Amino acid sequence: MATDVQVLQRPTLSEGITAFFRSPRAVPYLLLMPAMIVILAVVLVPLLVSFWTSFTSYNLTRPDTLYNFVGLRNYQRLLGNDEFWWAFGRTFLFVTITLNVEMMLGLGLALLVNKITYGQRALRTIMMFPMMFSPILVGFQFKYIFNDSIGLVNNALFDLGLITQPIPWLVDGTLANFSIMFAEVWMSTSIFAILLLAGLMALPKEPIEAAKVDGCNPWQVFRHITLPFLMPFVYIAMTIRSLDVARAYDMIRIMTNGGPAGRTELIWTLMTRTGYQNSQMGAANAMGYVSIILSIVFTFYFYRKLTAARTFMGGAQ
Amino acid sequence: MSRLSIEKPWQRWLIRFGVFVAMAILCVPGLWVVLTAFRPNIEVLARPAVWIPQNPTLDNFARLFGLSSAQQGLPVAQYFVNSLVISITSTLVAVVIGMAGGYAFARYRFKGKATLFLAFMLSRTVPGVALSLPLFIIWARLGIIDTSFGLIVVYMAINIPFTIWLTDGFFRQIPVDLSEAAQIDGCTPWQAFWRIEFPLARSGLASAAIFAFLTSWNEYALASQLTRTTASKTMPVGLMDFTAQFTVDWTGMSAMAVLIIIPALVLTFIVQKHLIAGLTFGGVK
Numbered sequence: 001m002a003t004d005v006q007v008l009q010r011p012t013l014s015e016g017i018t019a020f021f022r023s024p025r026a027v028p029y030l031l032l033m034p035a036m037i038v039i040l041a042v043v044l045v046p047l048l049v050s051f052w053t054s055f056t057s058y059n060l061t062r063p064d065t066l067y068n069f070v071g072l073r074n075y076q077r078l079l080g081n082d083e084f085w086w087a088f089g090r091t092f093l094f095v096t097i098t099l100n101v102e103m104m105l106g107l108g109l110a111l112l113v114n115k116i117t118y119g120q121r122a123l124r125t126i127m128m129f130p131m132m133f134s135p136i137l138v139g140f141q142f143k144y145i146f147n148d149s150i151g152l153v154n155n156a157l158f159d160l161g162l163i164t165q166p167i168p169w170l171v172d173g174t175l176a177n178f179s180i181m182f183a184e185v186w187m188s189t190s191i192f193a194i195l196l197l198a199g200l201m202a203l204p205k206e207p208i209e210a211a212k213v214d215g216c217n218p219w220q221v222f223r224h225i226t227l228p229f230l231m232p233f234v235y236i237a238m239t240i241r242s243l244d245v246a247r248a249y250d251m252i253r254i255m256t257n258g259g260p261a262g263r264t265e266l267i268w269t270l271m272t273r274t275g276y277q278n279s280q281m282g283a284a285n286a287m288g289y290v291s292i293i294l295s296i297v298f299t300f301y302f303y304r305k306l307t308a309a310r311t312f313m314g315g316a317q
Numbered sequence: 318m319s320r321l322s323i324e325k326p327w328q329r330w331l332i333r334f335g336v337f338v339a340m341a342i343l344c345v346p347g348l349w350v351v352l353t354a355f356r357p358n359i360e361v362l363a364r365p366a367v368w369i370p371q372n373p374t375l376d377n378f379a380r381l382f383g384l385s386s387a388q389q390g391l392p393v394a395q396y397f398v399n400s401l402v403i404s405i406t407s408t409l410v411a412v413v414i415g416m417a418g419g420y421a422f423a424r425y426r427f428k429g430k431a432t433l434f435l436a437f438m439l440s441r442t443v444p445g446v447a448l449s450l451p452l453f454i455i456w457a458r459l460g461i462i463d464t465s466f467g468l469i470v471v472y473m474a475i476n477i478p479f480t481i482w483l484t485d486g487f488f489r490q491i492p493v494d495l496s497e498a499a500q501i502d503g504c505t506p507w508q509a510f511w512r513i514e515f516p517l518a519r520s521g522l523a524s525a526a527i528f529a530f531l532t533s534w535n536e537y538a539l540a541s542q543l544t545r546t547t548a549s550k551t552m553p554v555g556l557m558d559f560t561a562q563f564t565v566d567w568t569g570m571s572a573m574a575v576l577i578i579i580p581a582l583v584l585t586f587i588v589q590k591h592l593i594a595g596l597t598f599g600g601v602k
Contacts, residue, residue: 031421032433034414035477042474043440046451053451066454109339115332126340128589129347132581134535136553137574141346144353144567152349155366186346243479246444250537254557268446268538275450276542288447299442303435 060279106192139251173263199233377572407472415480423488445538487521
């Protein structure tokens, strides 16, 4: 375990450091030092600045307002702001719906592909396709495809004779929400499908055979053997996904930018509008904190589930 | 598996049909953009719709690089270079730093290990948009806004936690005995790491590097606020140059989209085997 001590006891480092840093106990901390410094400088310090700013009336156009402490006013205003609550509710709904749909479709796709014996590798490659796309590209792609006058969807519906008037996919509020969710699901279902497929391939065969011998029907086998085995993989996928829920911002920024008339405004688009366009950095940072807490809660929840599943798996093996 | 699940022929066809439809949905949007990149603008706007390109052209790409006489000459070549420099530099540094961190988590017991690991993961959770607000303020005061350096540092911080997560999983896969045996045979721990453990973890490091590169290459939320001019604008930010208030240059944007996706596509195909292994082993075992 601790035999790699001398690694970091090169002369250059030993210069002027305390007894602690010479002891074997220091090695892991030294190895982690660069990572900690970077995270400290680029994430932690900015978060503190952001925290301070959320208690000031900081306006980008007047730099001296950064020191104008206003207490909880920004947060009070947020709580009384309908626009914010709509965006917050919409964000929560957006994340909940898309994560669930992605998970269900991903599971379905993994089960289907798992049944295919020939060309499975090629299928897996195709499934990785959306994972390589930048969210901004996904947004552009669907902005183009859902365009009411030249988009692929309306063109196809026209040529099939199903519609005579173009459907305003991105112009109507409800349809726009559907469109951004569709894009989000398109982008992220693959992650679930690929990870769950990897889980299915690692599935031990003996318990399934035993269950069949004992007279379980396919549904029972799935429900009581396959699904519990897959759960750690579900949590990995959920954790990886929840790390990045906010990347939907890029997509929405290019597709609707919160429009039409604020109907697809999520907390992330509202935040940039308040901060950069209206220059109200104080209020934007208050909103930023709400979004950070939202993201952390999501990730923390799935991460806990993952570690629990991990120890469970460890015990089983 | 096949012995257990004996399907009737109609079931097998149903499965194949389902897979076909799913794959079509995954492929068609991307293919449509690629097709558009090779169409003249008239064809895009034509009604009734032109499905198969009648006059394939490379004009859109020529236009991007200012080779065509027609209208705008966007500095796309410069954006491409910026993107490459920023992504590659931040990836290399993040992998080295993250590897050291992952090794520490995989091989040592120390006080606060679990908390520190969770802290790293949670630091990755902070949404880019939310982080961009204070970074914008600080970077502006430090004078590193609109520089490649400013963005490289940010991307390093974004990629380090995930690299730690992946490499931790990979190092834990490698038995400690191997390194210990090498040391008994006369290697220093430093040599043992580079000669034994590093080569074994190489596929994991490759997948970590690919993830880091893709994240930096594709990132928009932070780049859009921290870059201003051709000095540091990246490809995803440059893509927005094509949209005006009411008009969108569809063919130009499609051509640029193709340029953004090609490097990502090539890289992913090279290492796709490691990618999946990296994600699942890093997580479960």
